[in-house]
Amino acid sequence: MSVCSSSSSSSSGGYLGSAKAWIVHGIVAGITIGAAIGARAYLGRSRKFRSRVVGIIPARFASSRFQGKPLVEILGKPMIQRTWERAKMATTLDCVVVATDDAKIAQCCKGFGADFVMTSESCRNGTERCNEALQKLEKKYDIVVNIQGDEPLIEPEIIDGIVKALQAAPDAVFSTAVTSLKPEDAFDPNRVKCVVDNHGYAIYFSRGLIPFNKSGKVNLQYPYLLHLGIQSFDSKFLSIYPELQSTPLQLEEDLEQLKVLEHGYKMKVIKVDHEAHGVDVPGDVEKIESFMNDRNLS
Ligand SMILES: *[C@@H]1O[C@H](CO)[C@@H](O)[C@H](O)[C@H]1NC(C)=O
Ligand SMILES: *[C@@H]1O[C@H](CO)[C@@H](O)[C@H](O)[C@H]1NC(C)=O
Numbered sequence: 001m002s003v004c005s006s007s008s009s010s011s012s013g014g015y016l017g018s019a020k021a022w023i024v025h026g027i028v029a030g031i032t033i034g035a036a037i038g039a040r041a042y043l044g045r046s047r048k049f050r051s052r053v054v055g056i057i058p059a060r061f062a063s064s065r066f067q068g069k070p071l072v073e074i075l076g077k078p079m080i081q082r083t084w085e086r087a088k089m090a091t092t093l094d095c096v097v098v099a100t101d102d103a104k105i106a107q108c109c110k111g112f113g114a115d116f117v118m119t120s121e122s123c124r125n126g127t128e129r130c131n132e133a134l135q136k137l138e139k140k141y142d143i144v145v146n147i148q149g150d151e152p153l154i155e156p157e158i159i160d161g162i163v164k165a166l167q168a169a170p171d172a173v174f175s176t177a178v179t180s181l182k183p184e185d186a187f188d189p190n191r192v193k194c195v196v197d198n199h200g201y202a203i204y205f206s207r208g209l210i211p212f213n214k215s216g217k218v219n220l221q222y223p224y225l226l227h228l229g230i231q232s233f234d235s236k237f238l239s240i241y242p243e244l245q246s247t248p249l250q251l252e253e254d255l256e257q258l259k260v261l262e263h264g265y266k267m268k269v270i271k272v273d274h275e276a277h278g279v280d281v282p283g284d285v286e287k288i289e290s291f292m293n294d295r296n297l298s
Helices: 013-022 027-045 079-088 103-112 126-136 156-167 235-243 248-253 257-262 283-294
Strands: 053-059 095-100 115-118 143-146 172-180 193-196 202-206 225-234 266-271
Touching: 053 079, 053 126, 079 095, 079 103, 079 156, 095 103, 095 126, 103 115, 126 143, 126 235, 143 156, 143 235, 156 172, 156 225, 156 266, 172 257, 202 257, 202 266, 225 235, 248 257, 257 266
Parallel strands: 053 095, 053 143, 095 115, 172 266
Antiparallel strands: 143 225, 172 225, 193 202, 193 225
């Protein structure tokens, strides 16, 4: 199996033009500068800091809410292929692989030319699957991006953004992205909120509204942050992450990422413009298709 034997990634072509659009205003403007200075100091010592990057798309067949989800067609193309095509446009990834436990998904990947790795059915979550896939790759990587297969419209710029953020923050082991929270999602426990410090490191994630205004209502003036599922890891950290003990806040909120913070690791957060179009249940397919039709996306 020659998975990712080519080290060149496809270039992002026409996407570069729009790259500026998503980057970070407000909270993050100061942070970007701070991070850049830090990175330069670090790179003075080592030019190659965390330079080898792999994108892994975990794709399992079984799902309680949506059996065979990665193979569902969205405007005539399997969802897993759409996610992979987006990921291939990211310029920071040396290689993109699908990690699956299922022969039909593997067959599908072969059909459109994606590299894939077979992982065991016993992986309990996407992070474990990424870790197992990483161990099976021929080459070594410094950063692993966990690209969720249920966000087929993920912008390559977001992938590049979290990779660069992690490369620029040597004290962080994890990076992820947030976007503006819509007021109507404020009290939806499935929309995870995040607060960050002045340097763009995560302070906390919650299913409840944070920060909480004493009026008990949403403050329409406040720039609340919605967490997006995409994340990247330092690969050494990824190998210990699933083994780290569960923690009280993680268990109470049922949020994996809290385990990272509770164990004292740092997590870098970037702010992006992104409208989430996750496909979680069969009914979401129609929604995303009509969104794509409206925007003339094919
Ligand atoms: C709470 O929200 C209101 C608007 O709803 C805002 O005027 C106020 O500054 C916020 N903060 C505090 C501490 O009340
Ligand atoms: C994945 O599942 C394992 C076992 O349930 C758990 O220990 C771990 O915290 C989960 N999440 C991550 C991100 O590894």
